Amino acid sequence: MRASLAAVTALAALLAAAPAAAQSSKVQSGMLVCKVAPSIGFVLGSMREAACEFRDVSVQPYVVKSRYRGTFARFGIDIGVLAADTLAWAVFAPTVNPDPRDIAGTYVGVSVDAAWTIGGGTNVLLGGSDKQIALQTISLEGMIGADIAAGVADLTLTLLPN
Template sequence: MRIRNILKAGVVAAAFAMISAPAQAAGSGVHVGTLECHVQEGWGHVIASNRDMDCVFKPVDGGTEHYTGELSRYGIDLGYTSDATLIWGVIAPASDLATGALEGDYGGASAQATVGVGLGANVLIGGLDRSIALQPVSVEGNTGLAVAAGVGVITLRQG
């Protein structure tokens, strides 16, 4: 029981720290484009889940960059969800973002509830020196039966 309480406290502390970071980054940054990711279907587990993603970054000045990645949730994640599409607004410290700058690890608070068609929100920060914020533009629209809450982490690799 004690380990469970320590785990809960750690998840809450990490989520609180990561929630405040994106708000600070977004307040001092520039909207540089959108990141659209297709997340594969899968089962959640009590402590963690992992799903593969295929993403396209569309800078405001045109063009596209392709990324692959993985979405992980740590905390409660129970049930099955079908594939989903996530769209984030990308906030960076300056408008002249280098090619491949989104590559890296991102973390933040994550919540989702799905009964039939579900909604979720994922606010993440990371990338180039943890200076890039991914703000939800369109939340998950998926189907299934699931509940998830905790800390969300994605890893993006250009390619």
């Protein structure tokens, strides 16, 4: 199990650095923070509902620019049970103030995580309404549960009314 966790963690670190070239013409416009529901992974994937906020880059106090309903799906190996957790991404866009509708849409990328009581993972996603937005994990996410997962991740964000 330790070797598997080490391999997953190393792969996660490499994947977190991957979108740097794709973001060269983009600026960080904020943070996307999602509170994700608990999940039970099946051999070929999982699906989790999320409540997401697009925030400015301030730590505290931050300003919520827009809210979204999210669905996070993973296709690939996903075996285990995870408690509710919070995922956060730096949002890179062509402008500092993207329209909230530009953040909405479907994102696709890679996702890797492992946990035995506690664990970590990362998700790197590209997409949005015009495929101009990049989401990069701020740090390895923390999770509680028993899970091992790797595969293609899909995040769909639906803009909620103010």
